[in-house]
Amino acid sequence: MTDGQRAAHPTGLRERKKRRTRDALLHAAFDLFTTQGYEKTTVDEIVDAVEVSQRTFFRYFASKEEAAFAIQEAMESYFLAQLRRRPADEAPFDAMRNAVLCAWNSIGEVIEEIATVELHLRMYRMIESTPSLLAAHLRRCSDLENQIALLIAGREGLDVDEDPRPRVAVAAFSGVMRVTGQLWGRGRDGDVDSLRVLTEAYLDQLGPALAGNWRTGTGPV
Amino acid sequence: MTDGQRAAHPTGLRERKKRRTRDALLHAAFDLFTTQGYEKTTVDEIVDAVEVSQRTFFRYFASKEEAAFAIQEAMESYFLAQLRRRPADEAPFDAMRNAVLCAWNSIGEVIEEIATVELHLRMYRMIESTPSLLAAHLRRCSDLENQIALLIAGREGLDVDEDPRPRVAVAAFSGVMRVTGQLWGRGRDGDVDSLRVLTEAYLDQLGPALAGNWRTGTGPV
DNA sequence: TTGTCAACTGTCAGAGGCTGACACTAATCT
DNA sequence: AGATTAGTGTCAGCCTCTGACAGTTGACAA
Numbered sequence: 001m002t003d004g005q006r007a008a009h010p011t012g013l014r015e016r017k018k019r020r021t022r023d024a025l026l027h028a029a030f031d032l033f034t035t036q037g038y039e040k041t042t043v044d045e046i047v048d049a050v051e052v053s054q055r056t057f058f059r060y061f062a063s064k065e066e067a068a069f070a071i072q073e074a075m076e077s078y079f080l081a082q083l084r085r086r087p088a089d090e091a092p093f094d095a096m097r098n099a100v101l102c103a104w105n106s107i108g109e110v111i112e113e114i115a116t117v118e119l120h121l122r123m124y125r126m127i128e129s130t131p132s133l134l135a136a137h138l139r140r141c142s143d144l145e146n147q148i149a150l151l152i153a154g155r156e157g158l159d160v161d162e163d164p165r166p167r168v169a170v171a172a173f174s175g176v177m178r179v180t181g182q183l184w185g186r187g188r189d190g191d192v193d194s195l196r197v198l199t200e201a202y203l204d205q206l207g208p209a210l211a212g213n214w215r216t217g218t219g220p221v
Numbered sequence: 222m223t224d225g226q227r228a229a230h231p232t233g234l235r236e237r238k239k240r241r242t243r244d245a246l247l248h249a250a251f252d253l254f255t256t257q258g259y260e261k262t263t264v265d266e267i268v269d270a271v272e273v274s275q276r277t278f279f280r281y282f283a284s285k286e287e288a289a290f291a292i293q294e295a296m297e298s299y300f301l302a303q304l305r306r307r308p309a310d311e312a313p314f315d316a317m318r319n320a321v322l323c324a325w326n327s328i329g330e331v332i333e334e335i336a337t338v339e340l341h342l343r344m345y346r347m348i349e350s351t352p353s354l355l356a357a358h359l360r361r362c363s364d365l366e367n368q369i370a371l372l373i374a375g376r377e378g379l380d381v382d383e384d385p386r387p388r389v390a391v392a393a394f395s396g397v398m399r400v401t402g403q404l405w406g407r408g409r410d411g412d413v414d415s416l417r418v419l420t421e422a423y424l425d426q427l428g429p430a431l432a433g434n435w436r437t438g439t440g441p442v
Numbered sequence: 443t444t445g446t447c448a449a450c451t452g453t454c455a456g457a458g459g460c461t462g463a464c465a466c467t468a469a470t471c472t
Numbered sequence: 473a474g475a476t477t478a479g480t481g482t483c484a485g486c487c488t489c490t491g492a493c494a495g496t497t498g499a500c501a502a
Contacts, residue, residue: 012498014450014497043489044487052451052452053452053453056450059451063488063489064488134360135357136356138356142359164422165426165429167400168400168423168427171396172392172393172397175392175395176389176392179388179392206393213312233469234468234469235478238469238479239478264460273480274480274481274482275459280480284459285459444501446501448499448500449497449499450495452495453492453494454494455492456490456491457490459487459488460485460486460487460488462484462485462486464483465481466479466481467481470475470477470478471474471477472474
């Protein structure tokens with residue numbers, strides 16, 4: 001597989017150099033962000049560590065923010081790929097559910113291409129606890145939601161502007177995803193398996209949570 | 222009622238002056254934002270229109286952003302007030318549902334205290350279409366979600382960290398709220414009633430949307 | 443090999459958001 | 473009326489981000 005990945009960036013010296021600076025910038029940024037915090041890290045510090053000009057940084061990343069979301073970016077597109085792969089006869093909600101669970105099974109390898117799982121956890125906590133990054137994160141999730149809704153509507157042959165169900169189902173689904181993400185970030189289990197377990201458990205709570213009376217029947221957790 | 226509101230800001234000359242500058246800044250900001258757009262409006266333009274220093278603007282508002290959310294702010298706290306007022310025997314989801322519907326019934330008057338419904342619609346559209354504002358908006362929604370979850374958990378005597386259902390239910394609920402908000406912003410019906418109708422219809426779709434197979438039974442819309 | 447082209451980078455200058463320090467004015471309290 | 477305190481203006485500066493222009497270096501063909 002390592003070979004397969006290398007084959008994905010095979011080209012000449014120029015491209016390799018480019019990739020190297022990008023990686024260097026990313027790692028310097030991750031390092032500084034997680035040690036001193038996002039706000040307290042200036043772009044100047046990052047470029048000093050890599051010894052390039054500030055202008056170069058902004059040619060690789062549209063903003064300081066963008067650099068902070070490299071890992072998330074990879075995870076999101078991996079999930080989307082899994083969702084596109086679901087068999088057409090699965091019901092919408094099941095397709096979404098199975099896509100995350102599949103994605104979370106092998107997400108570790110996706111992360112390792114850029115950083116480490118442990119670093120990702122630290123970055124994730126930083127995003128959740130830095131107001132401006134949290135805001136950006138939520139906007140990214142919202143974009144993702146939109147793509148999912150279009151995809152689901154496509155599977156069912158529906159128009160998202162005509163039928164409310166795609167958007168409504170996706171909204172409920174990704175609401176739960178966010179909650180599990182938060183919980184994972186706050187917990188002490190940093191491994192990827194615990195994220196999968198959490199996701200499964202919480203998705204199964206959607207039905208009961210919307211049911212009328214919580215004081216009877218279905219017990220908690 | 223107008224008297225009741227005046228009684229809410231009764232104090233001396235100093236406070237009245239303060240309120241006047243704040244209102245003036247807000248109105249100048251709304252005006253410029255909706256005519257030329259948020260990004261293209263500089264803080265200097267706003268303060269020039271009111272004839273105060275830039276420093277003064279930043280004493281009233283922590284950021285240019287904050288000024289853009291004054292109306293949203295009022296609406297959100299009004300909804301929370303309605304939710305707190307719901308009878309204790311209502312089921313969680315019903316309480317949320319009824320709280321919004323009640324709030325949307327009289328939200329017009331809340332808005333009129335600051336601006337007009339029409340201006341609010343223009344501001345809302347601007348927020349949704351300006352990436353940085355959309356991000357901020359979503360973060361605010363996320364804060365609100367958190368408050369709702371605590372409130373609901375309190376009603377049911379639960380701990381949000383122990384039982385997943387409060388957060389899950391709130392996540393699903395506010396996911397739907399966002400979808401309706403977006404739809405209202407895109408539609409041509411600018412009145413507040415249409416928002417109420419939309420909300421009711423979409424909340425009723427939550428159950429069907431999560432049900433297994435969309436190709437049978439429940440027809441669209 | 444060499445020359446041309448295109449891509450990548452650095453430098454410089456500047457706009458715009460935002461903050462701290464300090465002095466000044468005007469409302470409030472005694 | 474005088475002391476106190478809140479609100480404001482000015483100034484100086486940091487940081488993110490952008491445009492313009494020039495220098496450098498890999499790619500590619502003659």
